[in-house]
Amino acid sequence: MVVVMSPDATDEDVAHVVEKVESVGGEAFVSKGVVRTIIGLVGDLESFHGLNLRTLRGVADVHRISDPYKLVSRQHHAERSTVWVGAEGSRRVPIGPDTFTFMAGPCAVETPEQTLEAARMAQSAGATILRGGAYKPRTSPYAFQGLGVRGLEILADVSAATGMPVVTEVVDARDVPVVAEHADMLQIGTRNMANFGLLQAAGDAGKPVLLKRGMTATIEEWLMAAEYIAQRGNLDVVLCERGIRTFEPSTRNTLDISAVPVVQATSHLPIIVDPSHAAGRKDLVVPLSRAAIAVGADGIIVDVHPDPESALCDGPQALLGTELRELAQACRRLPAMVGRVGSHERVGQG
Numbered sequence: 001m002v003v004v005m006s007p008d009a010t011d012e013d014v015a016h017v018v019e020k021v022e023s024v025g026g027e028a029f030v031s032k033g034v035v036r037t038i039i040g041l042v043g044d045l046e047s048f049h050g051l052n053l054r055t056l057r058g059v060a061d062v063h064r065i066s067d068p069y070k071l072v073s074r075q076h077h078a079e080r081s082t083v084w085v086g087a088e089g090s091r092r093v094p095i096g097p098d099t100f101t102f103m104a105g106p107c108a109v110e111t112p113e114q115t116l117e118a119a120r121m122a123q124s125a126g127a128t129i130l131r132g133g134a135y136k137p138r139t140s141p142y143a144f145q146g147l148g149v150r151g152l153e154i155l156a157d158v159s160a161a162t163g164m165p166v167v168t169e170v171v172d173a174r175d176v177p178v179v180a181e182h183a184d185m186l187q188i189g190t191r192n193m194a195n196f197g198l199l200q201a202a203g204d205a206g207k208p209v210l211l212k213r214g215m216t217a218t219i220e221e222w223l224m225a226a227e228y229i230a231q232r233g234n235l236d237v238v239l240c241e242r243g244i245r246t247f248e249p250s251t252r253n254t255l256d257i258s259a260v261p262v263v264q265a266t267s268h269l270p271i272i273v274d275p276s277h278a279a280g281r282k283d284l285v286v287p288l289s290r291a292a293i294a295v296g297a298d299g300i301i302v303d304v305h306p307d308p309e310s311a312l313c314d315g316p317q318a319l320l321g322t323e324l325r326e327l328a329q330a331c332r333r334l335p336a337m338v339g340r341v342g343s344h345e346r347v348g349q350g
Helices: 012-025 045-050 112-126 148-160 173-182 194-206 217-230 260-264 275-279 282-295 322-333
Strands: 002-005 027-031 039-041 059-063 082-085 093-095 098-104 129-131 166-169 185-188 208-212 237-241 269-275 297-304
Touching: 002 012, 012 027, 012 039, 082 297, 093 098, 098 112, 112 129, 112 148, 129 148, 148 173, 166 173, 173 185, 173 194, 185 194, 194 208, 194 217, 194 297, 208 217, 217 237, 217 260, 237 260, 260 269, 260 282, 275 282, 275 297, 282 297, 282 322
Parallel strands: 098 129, 098 297, 129 166, 166 185, 185 208, 208 237, 237 269, 269 297
Antiparallel strands: 002 039, 002 059, 027 039, 082 093
């Protein structure tokens, strides 16, 4: 069961609902979004019905939810959500319906110069959010693992220089505070989608979260992972489809483009696509990006690098030159054909 509070509900109104629920042995999980607060209830439904929750001050509606995920379901939240990334003011960037958001940057932060140059490339192509990895979970323990805190500091400096808010991955719950200190949005990667302690820690951090789909995860499992974040009081979650593992070896992963409309019909959370990590090949990034725009994705996140051949991580999929110009053109022209505006037109409005 879910209690939807009215936009003008006070903290005291929320606390009163929680107190009522707990008085009959139930649990209440408060999640705050941009517009309103939602309270997920766990316990005996008959006891909850006896509380007459709809009559309490500040309560807009009460829903019985059949989906296993309560807080991220559209059953109680008919309109799709917009998540704003960045500090108050001119840096805030929206991700959600009616907007198409382009995120780009280096897969891994290597040096200040490389990161700034990649950020300038991304910004010139129309990107409004900078991506870059300071911590890199790699299949091989001998591969480049990222610069850690030094990488976060570089990202923060480049963010200040360009005005672009930053999204970066966190791989360990113990690192959440330091990553949240430097970044505007925390990314949970595919290998950590089911790291429930990390999901909860990210939910507690007070920053928007980008949750990538696990490489073998069903859509329901993915949404249940998002529920872990929402249950900690954070509804500012953006889902990222980045391909799933199949029998086909032509690409690194198989981009499940159908996940976009399926998720949008099921959950109110925004969903973007990562064509770079789906394909693992730069020649496929632009076609897959066009497909993501056409199917209604709320944005894309791609790798760019000033010198892909020397990149310490995922150089073969990083865009430069002609491919980046083609992607920029697609991101300028195609969103309007599906009723979207570029996020650059709404930066700072939230």
